[in-house]
Amino acid sequence: MAASQGRAAAGLLTRLQTSAPTIRTLSSSNSCSQNVPSCLWKLGRLNHVAIAVPDLGKAQSLYKDVLGAQVSETVALPEHGVYTVFVELGNTKLELLHPLGEKSPIANFLQKNKAGGMHHICIEVDDINAAMTELKEKKIRILSEEPKIGAHGKPVIFLHPKDCYGVLVELEQA
Secondary structure, three states: OHHHHHHHHHHHHHHHHOOOOOOOOOOOOOOOEOOEOOOOOOEEEEEEEEEEOOOHHHHHHHHHHHOOOEEOOOEEEOOOOEEEEEEEOOOOEEEEEEEOOOOOHHHHHHHHOOOOEEEEEEEEEOOHHHHHHHHHHOOOOEOOOOOEEOOOOOEEEEEOHHHOOOOOEEEEEO
C-alpha cells in the first residue's frame, strides 16, 4: 500500500507542474522539465501531513507520551474551523486537526471517518500567486478565490482532491 501511495504522490507532484505528457524525476533543478517551458513557481519541501482526529487530547498524548515526539500547544484557527497541534518529526511535521465550530470542514470529515485519518498534505511553494494563476490555467480547481493565512502565519491555498488523484493538497508560501 505504501508503494502505491508513493506512486500516487509522485504522479500528483508531476501533474501539479507539468502540462505535457513527459516522465519527470524529482530533482533540485530550477526548470520544471527540459521538455516543458519553465515554470514561474516551484514546488518546495513537504511541510506537513494533516491528520483529522476525533479526540485531540488523546492524539497529543500518543505522539508526546507514547512516541516521544515534540508536540506543540493547541492553537485555534477560527477562520479555518479547526484546532491545530503540530508534531515535529525532524524532516517534516504532522498537523493534528480537530473541529472548531459547527461549520468545520473537519467535523464533516470525521462524520464520514469516525476514527479520523489523513486529511491533506501540505507542500511549500516559492510563489503562491504565480502557482494559483498557472494552476487555474491548467484547470486545477482551487478551493478559495484568494490565499488565506494558514497555521504558520503564511498564505495557503487548497487544491481540489478530484484534480489531485484523491488527495487534498495544501500549498503554502515558503
